Amino acid sequence: MNHKTDKFKNHNPNVATILSIIFAGLGQLYNRRFLKGTIFIILEVAFLITLLDSINFGLWGLRTLGTIPGTDHSIRLLVFGVLSLIATIILLALYVWNVIDARNQAKKIKDGWMPKGFKDTIIHFYDTAFPYLMTVPGLLLMIFVVIFPLIFSVLLAFTNYNLYNSPPRNLVEWIGFDNFKELVTVPIWQETFISVLAWTIVWTVVATTLQIAIGLFLALIVNDPRIRFKKLIRTILILPWAVPAFVTILIFSAMFNDDFGTINRDIIIPLIGGEGIPWLSEPIYARTAIIMIQTWLGFPFIFALFTGVLQSISKDWYEAADVDGGSRFQKFRYITFPHVLFATAPLLIMQYAQNFNNFNIIYLFNEGGPPVRNSNAGGTDILISWVYKLTFETNNYAMAAVISLIMGLIISGFAFYQFRQTKSFKEEGEL
Amino acid sequence: MNQKQKSKIEVTLMYLVIVITSIIIFYPLVWTVGMSLNQGTSLYSSSIIPENFSLEHYKWLFSEESDYLLWYKNSLIVSISVAAGSVIITSLVAYAFSRYQFVGKKNALYVFLLLQMFPVMMAMVALYIFLNMIGMLDTLTGLILVYLGGQIPFNAWLVKGYFDTIPRELDEAAKIDGAGHLRVFWSIMLPLAKPILAVVALFNFMMPLFDFLLPSIVLSSQDNYTLAVGLFNFINDRFANNFTRFAAGSILIAVPVATVYLFLQRYLISGLTAGGTKG
Numbered sequence: 001m002n003h004k005t006d007k008f009k010n011h012n013p014n015v016a017t018i019l020s021i022i023f024a025g026l027g028q029l030y031n032r033r034f035l036k037g038t039i040f041i042i043l044e045v046a047f048l049i050t051l052l053d054s055i056n057f058g059l060w061g062l063r064t065l066g067t068i069p070g071t072d073h074s075i076r077l078l079v080f081g082v083l084s085l086i087a088t089i090i091l092l093a094l095y096v097w098n099v100i101d102a103r104n105q106a107k108k109i110k111d112g113w114m115p116k117g118f119k120d121t122i123i124h125f126y127d128t129a130f131p132y133l134m135t136v137p138g139l140l141l142m143i144f145v146v147i148f149p150l151i152f153s154v155l156l157a158f159t160n161y162n163l164y165n166s167p168p169r170n171l172v173e174w175i176g177f178d179n180f181k182e183l184v185t186v187p188i189w190q191e192t193f194i195s196v197l198a199w200t201i202v203w204t205v206v207a208t209t210l211q212i213a214i215g216l217f218l219a220l221i222v223n224d225p226r227i228r229f230k231k232l233i234r235t236i237l238i239l240p241w242a243v244p245a246f247v248t249i250l251i252f253s254a255m256f257n258d259d260f261g262t263i264n265r266d267i268i269i270p271l272i273g274g275e276g277i278p279w280l281s282e283p284i285y286a287r288t289a290i291i292m293i294q295t296w297l298g299f300p301f302i303f304a305l306f307t308g309v310l311q312s313i314s315k316d317w318y319e320a321a322d323v324d325g326g327s328r329f330q331k332f333r334y335i336t337f338p339h340v341l342f343a344t345a346p347l348l349i350m351q352y353a354q355n356f357n358n359f360n361i362i363y364l365f366n367e368g369g370p371p372v373r374n375s376n377a378g379g380t381d382i383l384i385s386w387v388y389k390l391t392f393e394t395n396n397y398a399m400a401a402v403i404s405l406i407m408g409l410i411i412s413g414f415a416f417y418q419f420r421q422t423k424s425f426k427e428e429g430e431l
Numbered sequence: 432m433n434q435k436q437k438s439k440i441e442v443t444l445m446y447l448v449i450v451i452t453s454i455i456i457f458y459p460l461v462w463t464v465g466m467s468l469n470q471g472t473s474l475y476s477s478s479i480i481p482e483n484f485s486l487e488h489y490k491w492l493f494s495e496e497s498d499y500l501l502w503y504k505n506s507l508i509v510s511i512s513v514a515a516g517s518v519i520i521t522s523l524v525a526y527a528f529s530r531y532q533f534v535g536k537k538n539a540l541y542v543f544l545l546l547q548m549f550p551v552m553m554a555m556v557a558l559y560i561f562l563n564m565i566g567m568l569d570t571l572t573g574l575i576l577v578y579l580g581g582q583i584p585f586n587a588w589l590v591k592g593y594f595d596t597i598p599r600e601l602d603e604a605a606k607i608d609g610a611g612h613l614r615v616f617w618s619i620m621l622p623l624a625k626p627i628l629a630v631v632a633l634f635n636f637m638m639p640l641f642d643f644l645l646p647s648i649v650l651s652s653q654d655n656y657t658l659a660v661g662l663f664n665f666i667n668d669r670f671a672n673n674f675t676r677f678a679a680g681s682i683l684i685a686v687p688v689a690t691v692y693l694f695l696q697r698y699l700i701s702g703l704t705a706g707g708t709k710g
Binding site for chain 1: 438441442445446448449452453455456457459460462463520521523524526527528530531532533534536539544545546548549552553554555556557558560561564576577579580581583584587612640641642643644648659662663666674677678681684685688689692693696700
């Protein structure tokens with residue numbers, strides 16, 4: 001046993017490291033891991049023969065976005081480019097891993113560790129590779145439909161891609177921060193952006209807070225011990241959540257119609273008189289209507305959520321408060337409210353984030369309208385529906401990407417808060 | 432006595448609030464049912480209580496003229512594939528994240544948390560161009576793949592959170608008895624995680640069914656429409672003529688969905704809170 005260990009005393013980790021940097025797999029061969037080394041070498045050769053050219057082409061495309069108008073399709077080049085970039089990162093990670101693997105193994109051999117037999121190696125390989133094998137299908141899918149599109153959109157913000165400058169006729173170019181400058185300096189963009197952003201914030205805060213407040217209020221009422229038929233009442237109150245939202249929004253849109261909607265025809269005109277309220281054609285009324293509809297759609301979920309939490313608050317707390325002579329308001333303020341908020345905070349934050357991105361209600365209600373003068377967004381357009389219009393109606397892709405990017409930054413704020421809130425993540429941090 | 436009276440007034444007020452809320456909830460729903468039973472296709476001449484009761488719109492939906500059944504079928508294909516696919520993919524990912532230590536695990540979790548915040552909208556242009564390049568634009572397969580990939584970040588967290596609550600001793604014991612990785616996953620984790628997997632399946636069944644944005648961008652031919660896009664196009668020319676048909680079509684989708692929801696709402700809530708506070 002002893003002389004075997006001696007044999008490898010001169011085994012040098014640095015040699016293994018350098019060899020595997022020169023060509024993947026050589027370090028493994030030096031470590032006498034012949035199968036592993038061969039696989040690595042075959043992989044690298046295969047890569048050099050097949051992929052290197054296309055990755056090179058992709059990165060070239062990403063850098064230049066094409067050089068010959070009419071022949072080079074800038075946007076296709078951009079797609080290839082982003083995909084090549086992702087591939088490059090993955091390959092680099094593999095290469096680094098190969099080097100680290102060779103080095104660690106060389107160290108172990110130097111310290112007297114003996115490579116196991118072929119079968120054991122396979123089993124060991126399966127054990128370490130298992131979590132990767134499990135995640136690969138999902139990860140690949142995610143790369144293509146989530147990560148790649150996001151990177152692509154971010155890059156688009158720095159180009160001049162729009163209806164008038166689009167391939168194959170023209171070449172798209174990198175223009176740096178010009179789009180951002182245009183957004184804040186050109187009056188029509190600047191005004192539209194500020195008004196849309198302001199409305200988005202008002203919309204998010206008012207609509208979400210309203211639906212949370214009403215949900216909480218109703219949950220408290222229905223949870224009162226003196227109220228009977230609780231089960232029936234709960235079922236009724238949850239109904240709006242159960243009906244598909246796109247259906248209800250379209251129905252509301254018809255109900256609020258200026259001319260023949262039932263709200264004007266059957267409620268406003270008989271009760272108040274006059275010509276009815278221009279729900280769809282005046283921005284201020286359209287906004288009010290949209291907030292009311294969202295409240296109708298959104299409170300049941302909050303209601304159901306809070307009902308569950310309220311039932312879990314221990315009765316001892318309230319009894320203790322009774323002993324101390326606490327008023328009902330004090331009980332709500334110091335026991336119920338903190339308890340409910342603490343248990344549901346991350347979900348409530350999610351509600352705000354969801355309304356911030358609530359494309360469905362804005363678009364389906366009135367397609368973001370009514371139109372506003374001196375603005376290229378409608379009266380109820382929030383950022384996301386404006387992006388949709390810029391993309392699919394006026395084909396101003398670059399500007400749409402700029403606004404998406406700004407939205408992304410705002411969303412990251414929500415995400416950051418969520419990071420700190422999530423309990424299991426804190427636990428994960430200790431691992 | 433005074434105390435009793437006060438309590439009575441309070442209870443009455445509370446019932447009043449509940450009654451008013453119920454009226455607000457039922458009004459649009461009843462109105463839609465009424466519309467769908469009206470004769471003729473115009474909103475102008477329709478009223479909540481139809482003068483001439485008729486089932487003509489329901490009959491029309493099932494007739495040769497309309498694509499309604501086709502859209503229904505498309506929606507079901509998409510929803511069932513996404514529900515089944517997401518359960519498989521997410522549970523595999525969540526298993527790896529819950530039970531194994533591997534390089535990049537923590538960063539991946541960060542990325543997942545960040546990604547679930549971003550709206551699909553931001554990726555729309557890229558998805559459109561990409562699907563076009565690989566020839567999957569205007570196909571249900573393309574739509575399904577986008578849904579499958581997009582749901583991973585959120586649901587992986589949800590399922591991971593649940594897996595974390597299953598005692599590790601169980602799978603360690605099974606491993607000592609000689610069970611392999613997949614065997615532990617299949618015979619221990621999956622059966623124990625049934626409740627959360629049911630929630631994932633349900634979410635991912637409902638989400639494509641209700642979604643309007645993505646199918647309206649990906650699908651362009653009438654034959655491939657899902658229900659949301661199809662119904663929207665019924666009334667796209669601004670309620671001019673087809674609203675009563677739309678109402679009938681909506682009811683035929685809303686009734687089964689609402690029934691399922693009301694039966695399962697308790698599980699939905701518990702699933703969400705599990706994801707929100709634990710995961």
